Amino acid sequence: MNKKQFLGSTEIVGRQERFDQRNVAFTRLGMGLLGEDVKDCWMSESPDPFWRMLYAYTRKENSIVWHLRRAVNGPVKPERVKLDSPGETSTKIKRAAKFFGASLVGITLLDQAYVYTHRGRNTDLEDGTFGEEIVNNHKYAIVVGYVMDYDHIEKSNSYESDAETGRAYVEAAKIAVMLAEFIRELGYPALAHHFRQEEVLHAPLAVAAGLGELGRNGYVISPDYGPRFRTGVVTTDLPMEIDKPTNNHIQDFCNYCAICSQLCPADAIPDGEKTVVRGVSKWPLNADACIKYWAADPDNNLACALCMKYCPYNTR
Numbered sequence: 001m002n003k004k005q006f007l008g009s010t011e012i013v014g015r016q017e018r019f020d021q022r023n024v025a026f027t028r029l030g031m032g033l034l035g036e037d038v039k040d041c042w043m044s045e046s047p048d049p050f051w052r053m054l055y056a057y058t059r060k061e062n063s064i065v066w067h068l069r070r071a072v073n074g075p076v077k078p079e080r081v082k083l084d085s086p087g088e089t090s091t092k093i094k095r096a097a098k099f100f101g102a103s104l105v106g107i108t109l110l111d112q113a114y115v116y117t118h119r120g121r122n123t124d125l126e127d128g129t130f131g132e133e134i135v136n137n138h139k140y141a142i143v144v145g146y147v148m149d150y151d152h153i154e155k156s157n158s159y160e161s162d163a164e165t166g167r168a169y170v171e172a173a174k175i176a177v178m179l180a181e182f183i184r185e186l187g188y189p190a191l192a193h194h195f196r197q198e199e200v201l202h203a204p205l206a207v208a209a210g211l212g213e214l215g216r217n218g219y220v221i222s223p224d225y226g227p228r229f230r231t232g233v234v235t236t237d238l239p240m241e242i243d244k245p246t247n248n249h250i251q252d253f254c255n256y257c258a259i260c261s262q263l264c265p266a267d268a269i270p271d272g273e274k275t276v277v278r279g280v281s282k283w284p285l286n287a288d289a290c291i292k293y294w295a296a297d298p299d300n301n302l303a304c305a306l307c308m309k310y311c312p313y314n315t316r
Contacts, residue, residue: 018117029042029291030122041296046159086240097175102146106209108242140236141209145211146171147226153228190235206220209232213250218269226312
């Protein structure tokens with residue numbers, strides 16, 4: 001009998017298949033595959049200026065995150081600095097991440113199962129790289145988390161909570177970009193990944209790096225902050241000591257809680273048992289239903305954070 005394998009509290013039951021970024025729900029939405037009405041709601045100009053500047057769908061030059069797309073990579077200093085032990089290097093990298101604003105930071109090996117197979121974001125269409133194969137052979141992944149403001153998320157659904165989500169995405173992106181720049185200045189290659197320019201899946205890397213556990217609502221849930229944080233990733237070959245996944249029995253709690261499922265207005269979160277998705281036992285979200293609900297009321301909001309808001313781990 002094969003011994004069960006776990007990533008923290010998440011059971012790995014088979015070969016973990018890589019995911020094609022062209023199949024991400026946001027991409028399919030932007031291509032009209034979820035319906036032209038949903039696409040029109042999402043892609044047309046939002047009435048909220050915070051949404052427009054934070055999410056970069058219109059007048060992209062007015063959005064800092066659009067500019068951060070161009071800042072994920074850069075030249076590597078030709079001379080490498082003399083490194084300490086991998087453990088001491090990890091400590092210094094974590095201190096740098098915290099200095100740049102990270103609330104959480106962990107380090108793991110870059111499992112190729114968590115690298116997308118092909119480029120597939122709407123922004124890749126602008127660059128002419130849509131559909132290109134992704135090759136990322138870096139050895140390590142540093143995952144940074146930026147905590148969102150509790151009071152703003154409590155206003156979900158609203159453009160106020162949407163703005164807080166966008167702001168946290170931008171802050172996580174800035175941290176990842178600066179940390180990658182810092183590592184390149186040490187003489188090692190480093191590539192930043194954020195929600196507008198990424199080659200990797202954040203959630204499984206965050207679990208592997210010990211930031212939290214995968215919850216029923218699809219978020220990585222931290223014991224300290226619950227699901228109320230956004231992530232950025234840096235992949236690199238800088239030799240570091242890795243962290244271990246954690247198991248604080250959050251999935252055990254999710255197993256009988258199911259508040260997020262009961263209160264989800266889109267019925268996008270399953271209330272039953274886990275199922276196997278690409279070799280992983282988890283609660284599979286209905287991303288299409290989720291996004292269609294997001295786009296249903298563009299005069300008042302274009303996103304939803306109710307499953308984050310109502311999660312019992314979401315505390316001040």
